[in-house]
Amino acid sequence: MMRASFVFAAILGVTIVAAPAAAQTRALKSLQIYVIDVEGGNATLIVSPAGESLLIDTGNPSSGRDAERIVAAARDAGLTQIDHLIITHYHADHIGGLPELLPRFPIRHFIDHGPNIDPMGSGAKLEAAYKEMYARATHTVAKPGARLPITGVDVQVVTSNGEVIAKPLPGAGQPNPYCARFKPGTNNLEDPMSVGVHITFGRFRTIHLGDLTKNKEFELMCPANRLGTVDVILGVHHGQATSNSEVIVHALRPRVIIMNNGTRKGGEPEVMQTIFSSPGLEDLWQIHFSLLSGQEHTVPGMFIANIADDQPAAMPIAPITAPTPGPGTPPPPAHNGPAYWFKLAAEPDGTYTVTNTRNGFSKTYRPGDARESGTR
Numbered sequence: 001m002m003r004a005s006f007v008f009a010a011i012l013g014v015t016i017v018a019a020p021a022a023a024q025t026r027a028l029k030s031l032q033i034y035v036i037d038v039e040g041g042n043a044t045l046i047v048s049p050a051g052e053s054l055l056i057d058t059g060n061p062s063s064g065r066d067a068e069r070i071v072a073a074a075r076d077a078g079l080t081q082i083d084h085l086i087i088t089h090y091h092a093d094h095i096g097g098l099p100e101l102l103p104r105f106p107i108r109h110f111i112d113h114g115p116n117i118d119p120m121g122s123g124a125k126l127e128a129a130y131k132e133m134y135a136r137a138t139h140t141v142a143k144p145g146a147r148l149p150i151t152g153v154d155v156q157v158v159t160s161n162g163e164v165i166a167k168p169l170p171g172a173g174q175p176n177p178y179c180a181r182f183k184p185g186t187n188n189l190e191d192p193m194s195v196g197v198h199i200t201f202g203r204f205r206t207i208h209l210g211d212l213t214k215n216k217e218f219e220l221m222c223p224a225n226r227l228g229t230v231d232v233i234l235g236v237h238h239g240q241a242t243s244n245s246e247v248i249v250h251a252l253r254p255r256v257i258i259m260n261n262g263t264r265k266g267g268e269p270e271v272m273q274t275i276f277s278s279p280g281l282e283d284l285w286q287i288h289f290s291l292l293s294g295q296e297h298t299v300p301g302m303f304i305a306n307i308a309d310d311q312p313a314a315m316p317i318a319p320i321t322a323p324t325p326g327p328g329t330p331p332p333p334a335h336n337g338p339a340y341w342f343k344l345a346a347e348p349d350g351t352y353t354v355t356n357t358r359n360g361f362s363k364t365y366r367p368g369d370a371r372e373s374g375t376r
């Protein structure tokens, strides 16, 4: 008994001594990415090893709900301000949370694609208020090819205001074999204007293209693949089928995709099929369970950060068809309970770990373990 306690204490002692040192090393070395649940909108927080922050979008207008979730992630990262904010485009699921976020958390630098081009768009009524916000801070109109000033992390604008980078990134520019069977998609006015960024940290590469639509994916990726390959694709336009053609999803050869979908927004069969047939893909992580998947297309719960509060007695095999939004349409299944984020921590050697904060499930992706390591 005595001996057992002593051994236990000794193990505990080692753990206690070792933990702070390990945590500190990690905090100093890794790039942190929080994919925050904003109920089918977008809010992705990127924090450099030195603590410099880039927030991509601010979620929905929601009486502070989404803003509070962003603040919670920012506090978890030890931030006291947002250094850089990209508003990818002026739809309410991207800019709508901003008036609720700004009083809660200072923002130093606003980046966008220039003026809103859709006066009937869902976020258009915020335009005047937004201009006042950035007039009191630093403001940059993003141009393809420009770099954002974040120490230790290379953030390059690859799309903005309907334009794409003219030249391939270093090492990219190979013919894209998926262009031959590309089928054009449909566009609204603002999605194709999205500010898209390519992020490099050591050997780790990721991309966030806002809600860039298929036709712009084609301009960016055809006939030559201007981006090369990435480790992770972030966002994927909520997993909606107006984006996510093979010319981008397959050609970028991600090992991991993290989707910012909602309970009945995105994650639909066409996109799930494109993602799961993507060469070299290992895992899709979804910020939400989507009823548009059904049993046929969903990922295991371990890879889902948030589940619906009102759970049906049984999940149908086929996807549930979404009613056309409009007056009288029933609201999507509620998710008003605790919201969980995914946290990705990337090391300079290209190793990265994704953690589901709902269930603690975590997986590490090491460069040498890639299924097609020859291509990386």
Ligand SMILES: [Zn+2]
Pocket (backbone or CB within 6 Å): 040, 041, 042, 091, 093, 094, 211, 237, 238
């Ligand atoms: Zn959106």
